[in-house]
Amino acid sequence: MNDEIETSDALLDRIRDAFDELPPVPSDLQAAARSAFEWRRADAALAELMFDSANEELIGVRGTVSDRRSFRFAVNEIVIRVHLTPATLIAMIEPSLSVPCRVVTEEHTEELRTDEYGEVAVAAPEMPFRFEAVLPSGEIVTPWITG
Secondary structure, rough: OOHHHHHHHHHHHHHHHHHHHOOOOOHHHHHHHHHHHHHHHHHOEEOEEEEEHHHHOOOOOOOOOOOOEEEEEEOOOOEEEEOOOOEEEEEEEOOOEEEEEEEEOOOOEEEEOOOOOOEEEEEOOOOOOOEEEEEOOEEEOOOOEOO
């Protein structure tokens, strides 16, 4: 019995040493792997960007530029509005639905639920991020919001 444990430990040490000797994975290969991983959810509908406040020129408005960034995404009759400030993220689903949703970053996925008005508010996530909603008609995801 002890010989088996010692043999297993030695084997694990050899495997660990083999991985320590590997060169780092190139960043373009990491990006390709992430893109391929996204195909596991090919059935999710990708929402189309309809509006980005960064692309709109404010004419005749006095004052300083706002720290708020607004996006509007749509899939068929569903609209997802995202408002982002340095401190908060507010997402709204129209028509109003209380549904499970997620804020996804490269490092973390936060599981949430919209309220009866279709809204959810959380601390601003790290960039890039995207918003995902699980609707009765299927899952909707926004493109990655990069800044």
